[in-house]
Amino acid sequence: MAGNSQRRNRRTANKKGATVGSGGKRRRALEGKGPTPPAEMRKGHVKQRVAQARAKQAARRPAPRRGGGKGTNELVVGRNPVVEALREGVPASTLYVQQFIDSDDRVREALKLAADRGGIHLMEAPRPELDRMTNGLNHQGLVLQVPPYEYAHPEDLVAAAADADEDPLIVALDGVTDPRNLGAVVRSVSAFGGHGVVVPERRAAGMTAGAWKTSAGTAARTPVARATNLTRALEAYKKAGLMVVGLAADGETEVQDAEVLQGPVVIVAGSEGKGLSRLVAETCDVLVRIPMPGGAESLNAGVATGVVLYEAVRHRH
DSSP, X not given: OXXXXXXXXXXXXXXOSOOTTSTTOOXXXXXXXXXXXXXXXXXXXXXXXXXXXXXXHHHHOOOOOOOSOBOOOEEEXXXXXXXXXXXXXXXXXXXEEETTOOOOHHHHXXXXXXXXXXXXXXXXXXXXXXHHHTTTOOOTTEEXXXXXXXXXXXXXXXXXXXXXXXXXXXXXXXXXXXXHHHHHHHXXXXXXXXXXXXXXXXXXXXXXXXXXXXXXTGGGTSOEEEESOHHHHHHHHHHTTOEEEEEOTTOSEEGGGOGGGGSSEXXXXXXXXXXXXXXXXXXOSEEEEOOOTTOXXXXXXXXXXXXXXXXXXXXXX
16 A cells, blocks of 8 residues: 555656646746846846946956156246246146346245145256246246156046946047146046046147146146047047047037936037037037027037036936
8 A cells, every 4th residue: 555655646746737726837937037127137228238338348448557658848937927836736846946036025935835845856047047948938037847747548547437436427628729728627527526538649738737727736636648549549438338429519419418428428529619520520429519598609628518517417416
């Protein structure tokens, strides 16, 4: 009897078919699908695209490097310019003071600022030597030497965003030749939490003493990268998952409606009047415009960039 019962139990256990209480469904079909996956894992969801872009950035990210090269030495000449540069924290290596100079308040302030900051060499030089250094400019006995600016590489800006676990927010300038405009853009990028500014290597403003002054010291914490070819740099950003958004008076989308600003993005601003060059405009994923009810034809790069950066931050929050 016991043997027969065991054989029947084995046959029943091996029998294919519905399990009692299953409603005719196999056990696997009864298993739940689990909780709804997060947005980052849902196919086609915008957050999944952002997550994929971040993963792509991390995979492509090289070791941080300073591949943008250096600028050249610059001289700030004259009593007022030297004092203003020292007040604004413009990097300086040497302050040249003319021998037997007629001292006034500006000279005394320049010497005090240089001494208080530390790291600035004070050199006394005869007037003929200062005349030679400045090519005969009216130096008034004060010359400040600004060391070469060390530019970042465009890839460094994406790497910095990845290190901070943030979507890249970068500004690129196309044909902007006024250093004060560059300084204003650097200040806006810093104010809105951007990761840096990209400028072309040629025919563009660089980080001069004027740019440093206009940035109001923010250039010390906001990197400026220099690209050998701006179009190629933008193409590289696109391959890394960033959207390239150009500012144009005839853009198809108004800036407040540009939802692409909520993800990884590089904003490209052109010069006032000329705007974006043809190749750069063709490289952009989308062109946006800033509505101007007042009728102004264009805004300079510093103002326009500030407007778009504000919108980008608003979209992200």
